[in-house]
Amino acid sequence: MIAEKQQKIIESIFYRLVAIRSDTNSIYEPIIEDVILNWFREREYFQENPDYFGTEPLEDDTYRREVVWALIRGEGKETVVLIHHHDAVGIEEYGSLEDMAFRPEELKEALKNRVKKKAVLRDLQDENWIFGRGTADMKSGAALQMGVMDHFSRRKDFKGNLLILSVPDEETISKGMLQGVELLHKLYQKYGLNYKLAINSEPYFNNVRDKALYYEGSVGKVMPVIYAKGVTSHISNPYNGISPSMIMANIQRRTELNPGLCDVHENDATPPPMWVHLKDQKKVYDASIPEAAVGFFNWLTFVKEPQEILESLKEFAKEAVTETLVFVDGSYQAFCEMNHQDYEPIEYSPMILDFEEAYERAREDGGERFEKEYENMLFLLKQDYHDNKVTLPELAVKLISLTGDYINIDEPVVIIGLSGPYYPHINNQNIIGDDLRLEERLNRITKKYYNFEFQKNEYFMGMSDLSYCGFTGKSEDIDVIKRNSPGWDEVYSIPFKEMQKLNMKVVNIGPWGKDLHQRSERVYGPDVFERIPTIIKDLIEEVLTGEEKSAEVG
Numbered sequence: 185m186i187a188e189k190q191q192k193i194i195e196s197i198f199y200r201l202v203a204i205r206s207d208t209n210s211i212y213e214p215i216i217e218d219v220i221l222n223w224f225r226e227r228e229y230f231q232e233n234p235d236y237f238g239t240e241p242l243e244d245d246t247y248r249r250e251v252v253w254a255l256i257r258g259e260g261k262e263t264v265v266l267i268h269h270h271d272a273v274g275i276e277e278y279g280s281l282e283d284m285a286f287r288p289e290e291l292k293e294a295l296k297n298r299v300k301k302k303a304v305l306r307d308l309q310d311e312n313w314i315f316g317r318g319t320a321d322m323k324s325g326a327a328l329q330m331g332v333m334d335h336f337s338r339r340k341d342f343k344g345n346l347l348i349l350s351v352p353d354e355e356t357i358s359k360g361m362l363q364g365v366e367l368l369h370k371l372y373q374k375y376g377l378n379y380k381l382a383i384n385s386e387p388y389f390n391n392v393r394d395k396a397l398y399y400e401g402s403v404g405k406v407m408p409v410i411y412a413k414g415v416t417s418h419i420s421n422p423y424n425g426i427s428p429s430m431i432m433a434n435i436q437r438r439t440e441l442n443p444g445l446c447d448v449h450e451n452d453a454t455p456p457p458m459w460v461h462l463k464d465q466k467k468v469y470d471a472s473i474p475e476a477a478v479g480f481f482n483w484l485t486f487v488k489e490p491q492e493i494l495e496s497l498k499e500f501a502k503e504a505v506t507e508t509l510v511f512v513d514g515s516y517q518a519f520c521e522m523n524h525q526d527y528e529p530i531e532y533s534p535m536i537l538d539f540e541e542a543y544e545r546a547r548e549d550g551g552e553r554f555e556k557e558y559e560n561m562l563f564l565l566k567q568d569y570h571d572n573k574v575t576l577p578e579l580a581v582k583l584i585s586l587t588g589d590y591i592n593i594d595e596p597v598v599i600i601g602l603s604g605p606y607y608p609h610i611n612n613q614n615i616i617g618d619d620l621r622l623e624e625r626l627n628r629i630t631k632k633y634y635n636f637e638f639q640k641n642e643y644f645m646g647m648s649d650l651s652y653c654g655f656t657g658k659s660e661d662i663d664v665i666k667r668n669s670p671g672w673d674e675v676y677s678i679p680f681k682e683m684q685k686l687n688m689k690v691v692n693i694g695p696w697g698k699d700l701h702q703r704s705e706r707v708y709g710p711d712v713f714e715r716i717p718t719i720i721k722d723l724i725e726e727v728l729t730g731e732e733k734s735a736e737v738g
């Protein structure tokens with residue numbers, strides 16, 4: 185079991201971290217970074233080895249945020265990497281209790297009179313549950329990893345190396361971990377490390393006590409951005425035009441919550457796509473059909489690659505446009521009969537393009553004028569993005585819309601592009617290297633100390649920084665993403681090559697948490713202070729030595 189000394193250390197740093205506000209993508213993050221850095225500075229080991237810890241600044245970052253890292257060096261090259269994020273989501277959910285969001289005890293008392301949900305009320309009566317913003321997601325994970333670091337920093341006979349990365353921005357676009365990838369590179373070159381396993385400690389969700397979940401991978405996320413241009417006309421003459429809104433609605437109806445689009449791996453399926461934005465592009469009010477409409481949505485993946493996603497969306501777009509045209513034509517026929525007019529079929533030759541094709545076409549039609557305007561817009565958007573005035577999908581919408589504007593035909597056009605943040609799916613089955621027998625090890629270690637079971641899950645479903653601990657896709661996938669994501673490399677990019685080189689196994693082992701991002705967010709104390717750090721400590725030891733831990737080592 186982890187020693188009482190470390191349990192106390194975890195408890196104290198946990199409450200300190202919870203007390204510090206660290207809203208994601210905000211000026212608050214550097215404050216908690218200082219606290220974490222200072223915590224390492226105070227350890228005896230790092231006073232003796234001041235080169236083994238430090239910070240890596242995020243490139244070109246508005247808030248000057250940093251990745252905090254610390255390395256414990258033992259014998260040999262084998263290295264385990266601990267990863268957690270120190271940002272948390274905002275506190276709007278707390279309403280009038282906002283000022284208690286970082287004060288667990290007061291919050292618990294206050295919630296007792298305000299909560300109706302039985303499951304929450306039960307946990308409010310249970311001293312093991314700790315409420316507050318960031319308690320589960322994931323200052324608990326940060327604190328218990330720091331406790332594990334403290335344990336190994338005191339070991340004299342340590343075989344292997346242990347590195348910890350504390351990153352910002354996970355809840356926004358994982359800028360911290362993207363910088364972390366570069367840092368991991370620098371460190372392995374500098375110290376000759378061989379990364380074996382990355383351990384993240386995001387919380388698991390479960391409703392039964394004594395059954396914990398751990399994850400040997402992390403779900404992927406692609407964000408397609410769809411643009412449809414119709415044919416405008418005054419609304420008194422509707423059959424002269426085609427509504428882009430109707431085209432978009434038909435694409436949405438075919439994709440949203442379509443169970444056929446769930447990505448299936450063994451016994452698991454991802455949730456189907458869900459649209460998060462859908463709007464016409466009318467700039468002023470007038471009585472004409474809007475010129476264009478745009479939308480974007482999330483598509484979660486286990487195995488599906490971006491190329492397949494683009495191809496299938498082109499198919500859906502084609503069907504949706506055809507459906508729209510058939511419907512308009514049918515309506516027109518009925519209208520002509522009512523008005524005793526001659527009917528002539530409505531015919532169009534629609535164009536369905538991915539962003540790469542659309543950009544080429546716009547260049548042919550718009551020439552240098554288009555290129556200049558596109559470059560200009562990109563330059564300004566880059567600034568706006570840096571100043572937090574525009575989000576990545578909004579930026580993609582603007583660039584795709586401009587491209588669409590320059591395609592000079594009087595036919596319906598659909599463009600399918602992609603927007604960051606992109607989270608590649610990752611799973612140990614696809615990562616080359618020795619089988620670390622994580623399931624067997626975890627269950628043996630757990631059984632030794634505690635009366636509960638660890639159930640293996642292939643993918644952590646909440647999107648996590650583990651996505652960037654490797655890249656198991658093909659190089660064609662990288663090309664597809666780059667060419668179809670407007671602003672790639674200028675505004676947002678992913679170090680695929682570096683990720684490929686990291687090539688380490690991944691696992692998420694964290695404490696029991698509930699209601700993340702809600703005001704009833706809470707974490708199970710015994711997991712944070714004792715159970716999970718004990719299990720992680722033994723697992724690290726086994727992975728680094730290749731031996732089974734049977735005897736108790738404090």
Ligand SMILES: [Zn+2]
Binds near residue numbers: 269321322354386
């Ligand atoms: Zn998290």
